Amino acid sequence: MRDFGDFTPEYTDYTTASVAILPVPYDGTSTWIKGADKGPEALLEASFNLEFYDIETNTEVYRRGITTLNPVTENTSPEAMSIAVEKQIEKLIADGKFPVLIGGEHSVSIGAFRAMGKHYGEDLSIVQFDAHSDMRDEYEGSTHNHACVMARALEVTRSITQVGIRSSDSSELKNINPERIFHAYKIKEQKGWENEVAAQLKEKVYITIDLDVLDPAYLPSTGTPEPDGLTYRDLIRTIQAIAKEHTIVGLDVVELCPNPAAKASDFLAAKLIYQILSIIFNLQSITH
DSSP, rough: OOOOSSOOGGGTOOOTSSSEEEEEEEOOOOOOOOOOGGGHHHHHHHHHSSSSSSTTBBBGGGGOOEEEOOOOOOOOOOHHHHHHHHHHHHHHHHHTOEEEEEEEEGHHHHHHHHHHHHGEEEEEEEEESSBBOOOOSSSSTTTTTGGHHHHHHTTTOOOEEEEOOBBOOGGGGGGGOOEEEEEEEHHTSSSHHHHHHTTTTTSSEEEEEEEEOOOOTTOOOOSOOSSBOHHHHHHHHHHHHHHHEEEEEEEEEOOOBBBBBBHHHHHHHHHHHHHHHHHHHHHHHHHH
């Protein structure tokens, strides 16, 4: 699997890099369109075609160092995969890296949640950008199904905020805090909701982005698309609001299901990661 970006070796050396990209090409529990296991490779391929100067922040974040790790290949079960991811993220935290997990379907995030919870404890919030609430206790016989990922997050922290949700099952309602969910249809009709999201969070924030949070007009290449989603600018504006008030400590981008005949979704996913890193590290430079 290739690296993120076509950077020279001085910017990809693990020992000096600030950011570590961890691909997890797992697609063991997806329930409609298969192919999320091809997502990391497609995203990394698209990343070679980015412009690495970010206009909004006037920065080149790759100069902080972005290294790409070998993929997590454990696929015997979602539970075993989650353990493998957890160990990798724990090591990245210990080594002082900013971890970026790329999936794969959403169950890959469970191990990252647990590693973050071990390290940050009660100071941790998790923000979920997603079309689906993913709060089932179990689905199709597994507690680690992609439809259960946020129920597993609740075992790590109760400080969970859900953004862009527009699909839920009634069985999930007991796990959903109505004061911490920003349904897509409501936020489309109000202003300032991004600041309301940020106001709910603790100091340390982990962000999990299921790409189906975006409207299919922006990103059709995902396994379970839902209409009436967020725009790319909605997503970036909310990340900016969070980063201004809190310390973002990790990130995952999941559920890219690439279509070889339509590369725009792959490019969007790569651009999204790079732009979020630009936002985070630019603010760090300003405040330190």
